[in-house]
Amino acid sequence: MRAASTPGALAPREDRTAQYVLIGLAFLGTAFIVAVPLAYIFWRALSDGVAAFAANIIAPDTLHAIWLTSVVALITVPVNIVIGLSAAWLIARFTFPGRKLLLTIIELPFSISPIIAGVCYLLLYGRQGLLGPTLGAADIQILFALPGIVLVTLFVTAPFVTREVLPLMQAQGSEQEQAALTLGATGFQIFRLVTLPNIRWALLYGAVLATARAVGEFGAVSVVSGSIRGQTNTLPLQIELLFNDLNIVGAFAAASTLTLIALIVLIVKTVIEGRVGREE
Amino acid sequence: MTTLAITAAPSGRTKRVLPGFGLTMGLTLTYVGIVILLPVIALMLKGAEIGPARFWEIITAPRAMAALRLTVTAAVIATIFNALYGLLMAWVLVRYRFPGRRILDAMMDIPFALPTAVAGLSLTALFSANGWYGQLLEPAGIKVVYTIWGVAIAMCFTSIPFVVRTVQPILEDLDPQLEEAARSLGATPFTIFRKVVFPQILPAFLIGTTIAFARSLGEFGAVIFIAGNLPMKTEIASLLAVIRLEEYDYNGAAAIALTLMLIALILLALSNGLQWQMNRRRGQP
Structure with a gap:
């Protein structure tokens, strides 16, 4: 019952009433707009029983969508880690003209809506696009195929790793790395033995956020994938397809797998946040 | 030397x-x-x-105008709700200690973590005529699915965290002495909030609101499930861009996409300007 540390605890009674009303409103609003929509996903997915749920998950098209989404994440997340580290090292450890501009460009995908990213890619690689005719002549298929899906996913996930790792590297400074250098360590040794242990939790955090985004991206992928059933349909697109087919329980079953991933991400995030705080 | x-x-x-x-x-x-x-x-x-002339012609065509108007109006509705709700959540999470506070705090991250298509699907089913919410609202004559309200609710859901997460840290860092001084001078809690607390969190509040608005304008995945996507009525601008692409009307798609990108970049510049001003005021370079 002790609440002495909060302002208002020693305040007059009308303050307390206001406090209870505000807390009540916060719970009510959050229940209505966040908690119920979240719980409803599992409730509907399981509304026809566990057997029906399992059948919906192993339906060939849904299974293929799960596989495709996993492939996209397995390609994009490692690329994100390598490039994110490279950009963070470049921006944190060196000064050069255009450094701020480079960071702004890396963070640009956060401000551009995914659907516009999709349109950009279509205008670049499409049949009437900038590079379309050249690639078409060379028989290279980017759009409506895996490369296009991977490329737009790379676009929307580009800022995550750099944004988590860079502030930490800047705050830590480069004294330890310079010491290692004077002791004769090579660049990769410095990175592996000095830098990486200092930033591993921030790196993991960035990678987790990038994974969540890669798995759940809808808008950008829907423009470039062509949504070919059982071929270029990722899991979020499969949800829309099942919904349009009026297979609502199937759509919710597919959605529940993505929701589970989202919840795991949140748990990992909570665990890591404590550790990133300690690194700083 | x-x-x-x-x-x-x-x-x-x-x-x-x-x-x-x-x-x-x-x-x-x-x-x-x-x-x-x-x-x-x-x-x-x-x-x-x-070219500018043709660009203007595409943007001001009735269907594009209707789509842009719907997108902006729904985003304004969503942002007003999020500004108020976000402020309430930040205040309650920072200032009060109560059972369930941590869960409430974690809930604020759900809209970021949940794929937009999943959110759209769930909200659509909840608000449709036979859904949990729809059953209560439709008899009262309130129709959400396939209306601008549905579009606004979907936008609202996906941009919930912005105001909360930008105001929260600023509210945590506030100097309690100012409020205590105001209280000792006999100010009511509401006056203290209005005259002492709110001016200090205003820049962060505006930044959060701007980002929430930008995000609402660009939201696609959650909206297309609930909107019904009727041309001239419930068709958002980004969907119109996609439809133009599917019709191989690359000019039409590019003009609409470019308009949306320009608005997003202006909002980004605005929030960066506010951020710069806030850092200067708090004495950081």
């Missing part, structure tokens, strides 16, 4: 003591060029190719 040498050093070559400059520069620039810049340049070139 020695002091001169030392002060001159940092701006020179000594900054590049560590290895890897060439490698990381090459890797990063190549990647940023291919993945981010090239596609954005493709859109801008297409926009330049269309």
